[in-house]
Amino acid sequence: MMKKLCNRPEPLCRCIDWKDEDFDVEIDHLIHNFDFLRFTLEYEALGPGEEVQLCELGQCRICGGRICYGTSLTATDSTQELIAGLYRRTLQRWNLKEQPFPAGVSSFEELFVSMFHEEDRETARSWLTQAQTEGRLKDCTGNGNEV
Numbered sequence: 411m412m413k414k415l416c417n418r419p420e421p422l423c424r425c426i427d428w429k430d431e432d433f434d435v436e437i438d439h440l441i442h443n444f445d446f447l448r449f450t451l452e453y454e455a456l457g458p459g460e461e462v463q464l465c466e467l468g469q470c471r472i473c474g475g476r477i478c479y480g481t482s483l484t485a486t487d488s489t490q491e492l493i494a495g496l497y498r499r500t501l502q503r504w505n506l507k508e509q510p511f512p513a514g515v516s517s518f519e520e521l522f523v524s525m526f527h528e529e530d531r532e533t534a535r536s537w538l539t540q541a542q543t544e545g546r547l548k549d550c551t552g553n554g555n556e557v
Contacts, residue, residue, distance in 0.1 A: 423475035444468045444477050446507050449500055451525045452480075456489045456533065464499055493537045497522060497547075 422428060426439055446468045453462040465480040481499060485492030500522055515521050523534045541547050 423470035423473055423477045425470060425472050425475075439470075440477065440479060443471045444479070445471055446509060448512065449503070449521070449525055451496070451527075453527075456485075456492060456526075456530050458485050458488060458492075460485060460492070462492060462496065464496055464503075466503060489533065490537055493534055494541070497538075497541075500525070 423439075423443075425443070426435055428436065446466060448467050450465045450467055451462055452465060453460060456462070461482055461484045463480050463482050465478045468477045468479070469475070470477050483492060483495050483499070485495075501518065504518060504521070511517070511521060515524065519538055523531050523538065526534045538547070
């Protein structure tokens with residue numbers, strides 16, 4: 411669970427105090443009131459030592475406010491390592507959602523690349539191409555443990 415509040419423009423769910431609430435209360439609220447909307451990445455730059463937050467954005471069924479469930483990743487060796495970790499975690503979470511692709515997106519790979527800043531999408535596409543060529547990717551219906 412991400413305790414750091416996201417920099418999203420949508421108003422935050424106000425049913426509980428996300429900054430100071432007990433973890434158990436937060437999890438219970440997520441389980442019972444979370445409607446998944448999309449994945450996003452929040453970051454300044456890609457590269458070793460840079461932190462990237464993978465967020466599942468959703469909407470609260472009670473108040474209609476934004477709920478963000480996220481994980482922070484930091485690359486220790488390379489941008490490629492960071493992208494591989496993001497791919498693996500996003501794929502695992504996507505497979506749990508069983509949601510249709512958003513309009514205009516026909517594959518998990520397209521969805522994944524669209525999460526990056528415009529200037530980083532070519533880097534993500536290149537990583538995907540190389541990983542596919544080397545046979546390191548599972549189909550989006552797989553368990554996501556490859557890469």
